[in-house]
Amino acid sequence: MLNENELAAIAVNCCFKIHNELGPGLLESIYEEILYVELSKHNLDIQKQKGIPVYWDNKKLDMGFRADLILENKLIIEIKSVESLCPVHYKQLLTYLKLTNIKLGILVNFNESLIKDGLRRVVNNL
16 A cells, blocks of 8 residues: 555656646646546546535535545645646645545646646645
């Protein structure tokens, strides 16, 4: 069973491969689908667009959020294709991590000239 850092390394390597092949400028949904295909080659448990409920005062609300990709219930990958990452993107992923009790997330902005500039680790200190 892989730990969070090992899963993150696989995800980052897949992101590098995709970005080297395609470069920036495509829609988030395209990068998400291709990343799903690449990660699937590693025989990982991957949930795509997984609905995560939000609870308030012990009541499940009718609304929630959808995580782009969740690997092995240990890593959330949030995919962007924007001019630049904003503080709200980090906060969004951190909230997702808190609501799922997952420790590590990767925020990926495929719309960078160099993919290394678009990769950020976000840690939930629980």
